[in-house]
Amino acid sequence: MNASTGERVKIREVGPRDGFQNEPEVIPTEHKVRLVECLARTGLERLEVTSFVRPDVIPQLADAEEVLQRIDVPPGVSLSVLIPNERGLERALAVCERAGRSLFHEVNVFLSASEEHNRRNVGRSxxxxxxGLERTVARARAAGFRCEGVISVAFGCPYEGRVPPERVFEIARALRDFGCEEIGFGDTTGMANPRQVGEFFERASQQVPGVELTAHFHNTRGQALANVVAALDAGVRSFESSFGELGGCPVPRGATGNVASEDLVSMLHEMGYETGIDLARLLACAQAVQELLGRPLGSHLLTAGPIDWTGRAD
Structure with a gap:
């Protein structure tokens, strides 16, 4: 496909939440703060910082309040937090009240498109x-926050197999009607393929009008960037990704992380799209988190580097 020169694509970086929460060893708060501040100075305009889940469920994010209070980000960077339920929202609102100001701008709520995955993930139908999310979104909107509704396993479930798109669209319309201005469709276990993605989003724009449609792909089976292209062809201009290819769902065997932000940005730039992101700075953030974790990460750019069109390979 040929992109219109300068056409804008929006990217929300989810590594500090979706990426870090899957790390087995707790990352010190000061390192989280440093990496969030690094990402916020790459040109990224959307950044998911943390989640107000129960600390005993995900100890990695037990420092959500402290991270939000300590980070210093430039104006124009929209910070979001993942909220599991009303109790999580109450915690988030309380930390803002104690700080005397809003520490974030957007609230992301979530559920699964399959009954079995939803029960295993949050213990509910x-x-x-x-x-519960209807009440949560109403309270978040009343407090002045923009809301995104995230639908996990939207393209396939490891427990139930294929997920009917009609079910996904029905959930998406409900989230829209609750007040979500954006709906994110997650390929949570990397089961999607490009043809499926293209057909899905061609229908989604008709089935769920009036909201921003966002694609969230995992690279479990190496198809994340191909799925991005299919979504672009279907008109999607909003994506979520994670620096270094951090994150992923622990359920499928051999699961890798989210599509790497630097790989995504590199491809979009080469295709003629604009993101507003400085690729060199973003790659430096990925290098920093790789050094912090002390192991090779899945990002292709971390291995091969960006494309050099000068012809000076030596």
Whole structure:
């Protein structure tokens, strides 16, 4: 496909939440703060910082309040937090009240497109999750926050197999009607393929009008960038990714992380799209987190580096 020169694509970096929460050893708060501040100075305009989940469930994010209070980001960077339920929102609102200011700008809520995955992930049926999220989104909107509704396993479930798109669209319309201005469709276990993605988003724009549609791909089976291209062809201009290819769902065997932000940005730039992101700075952030974790990460640019068109390979 040929991109219109300068056409804008939006990217939300989710590594500090979706990436860090999957790390087995707790990352010190000061390192999280440093990396968030590094990412916020790459030109990224959307950044998911942390989540207000129960600390005993995900100890890695137990320092959510401290991270939000300590980070210093430039104006124009929209910070979001993942909120599991009303209790999580109450914690988030309380930390803002103690700080005397809003520490973030957006609230992301989530549920799964399959009953089994939703029960295993949050211990509720889809109907129960939707009932709770309706109240949560209403309170978040009343407090002045923009809301994104994230639908996990939207393209396939490791427990139930294929997920009917009609079910996904029905959930998406409910989230929209609750007040979500953006709906994110997650390929949580890397089961999507480009043809499926293209057909899905061609229908999504008709089935769920009036909201921003965002694609969230995992690279478990090496198809994340191909799926991005398919989504672009179908008109999607909003994506979520994670620096270094951090993150991923622990359920599937051999699961890797989210599509790497630097790989995504490099491809988009080569295709003629604009992101507003400085690729060299973003790659430096990925290098920094790789050094911090002390192991090779899955990002291709961390291995091969960006494309050099000068012809000076030596």
């Amino acid at each position: 889809i109907a129960e999750s939707l009932a």
